[in-house]
Amino acid sequence: MILYSQFWRVDASRTYGISGTALDWELDWTAPREHLVEESRTWSLLEASEAPAGDNVFVAPTWIDRTDLYLER
Template structure:
């Protein structure tokens, strides 16, 4: 997950959030994780937004216990999306 977050920031993309999902024999289920509850500021300078969202996503990802049937869906935006 860190690779994806860092790569998005390297390409000037801001990570809004990520969701965790686990797969089982009976289906795919959303899984809760620790969040920092930051609020996106569309008026902040874009480089600052990218840096803040990168750090926030990395901190949240650090609390995730990784296992084989878990995957993340990452939501990100480009400056042109604002």
């Protein structure tokens, strides 16, 4: 599952962060796992469809990590 994505542009050998889709989504961590996976997939696909595009633009997704599931650790 993707937690969030960052968008970057490379120009003249420099890298700049750029605005993404401005979709403000957050997962309900109290929901069942199946719901979390489905919601994450849905939002990630929507974000990808509205993402900035160009030969010099790339996305850096941040994937879920086991520590994201157990915040008290």
